[in-house]
Amino acid sequence: MIGLALASTAQTRKLARVLAVRLRPPALVTVEGDLGTGKTTLVREILRARGVRGAITSPSFTLAQSYRGREGERLHHLDLYRLSRGVDAELFAWDDYLGEDAITFVEWPAAGSDALPPADVRVELEHHTPTSRLARLFGDERFEADVAAGAEEARLTVTRESRAPGGERP
Numbered sequence: 001m002i003g004l005a006l007a008s009t010a011q012t013r014k015l016a017r018v019l020a021v022r023l024r025p026p027a028l029v030t031v032e033g034d035l036g037t038g039k040t041t042l043v044r045e046i047l048r049a050r051g052v053r054g055a056i057t058s059p060s061f062t063l064a065q066s067y068r069g070r071e072g073e074r075l076h077h078l079d080l081y082r083l084s085r086g087v088d089a090e091l092f093a094w095d096d097y098l099g100e101d102a103i104t105f106v107e108w109p110a111a112g113s114d115a116l117p118p119a120d121v122r123v124e125l126e127h128h129t130p131t132s133r134l135a136r137l138f139g140d141e142r143f144e145a146d147v148a149a150g151a152e153e154a155r156l157t158v159t160r161e162s163r164a165p166g167g168e169r170p
Contacts, residue, residue, distance in 0.1 A: 002148045003159040004135040005128070011156060012038045015135060016045030018150040019121075022143065023050075025073045026100050028117060030109040033125035038133055042123065043077050043105045050075060050103075064097060074102040080111040089115050 006012050023029065023046070031039045044056045051070025059065040059079040067075040076097040083089055089112045097104050098117070109116060122138040137147060148158045 001161045002137050002144050002151075003161070004137070004151055005157040005159075006038070006133040006135055008131060009038065009041060012041050012133065012135075013045045014154045014156055015151060016042050017049045018147060018154055018156075019123075020046045020049030022146050022150065023103050023121070025103050026098070027103045027120045028098065029103065029105045029121045029123065030116075030119040031105060031107050031123045031125070032109065033133075034127065037125035037127055039107045039125060040079075042125070043107070046105070047075055047077065063092070066097075069103075072101075074099065076102060076104040078104065078106045078112075080106060080108040083108075083111040085111050085114065 004015060006015060019029075019042075031043060033039050040058050044058075047056050047067055047069075050073070052067040052075060056067070056077075057065060059077050060081060063080065063083060064076060064078045067077075069075050078097060080089075083092065092112065092115065094112070094115055106112065106116065106119075109119070120139065121143065124136040124138075126134050128134045137144065139147070144160075148160060151158045
């Protein structure tokens with residue numbers, strides 16, 4: 001796990017650009033945090049950095065928005081805030097948004113936790129002050145190291161936590 005101190009929205013956008021360069025299909029990225037922690041800002045900036053032009057709207061009411069990146073990859077942004085666990089989640093068309101050529105971002109993933117496969121990358125955002133956030137990123141060891149190096153190059157403050165024996169995430 002790596003931690004990042006994000007002192008502003010501009011730093012959240014820097015983190016998004018670091019992630020955009022390193023994410024490759026297929027990938028499921030969950031983005032968790034309370035309201036107003038910057039989940040949609042983070043995803044929107046990743047999509048822009050991957051080549052999406054035009055309006056990038058929040059899928060809060062539609063549940064899902066899909067785009068194409070500059071390399072032809074499918075990019076999906078799901079917001080499950082209004083999806084109920086159980087029947088709603090079971091009826092959702094998950095297969096339409098997961099695939100070999102897709103990077104799928106899921107905000108509020110708990111609603112779909114029974115149906116979603118394990119995330120390749122998990123980002124947790126939390127309020128630190130009214131204008132700053134703390135981010136925790138979980139991925140495989142190589143991905144975390146690559147993101148940490150890129151974040152440091154972007155002049156973001158990075159902290160690292162050691163893994164449990166055997167390389168497992170704590």
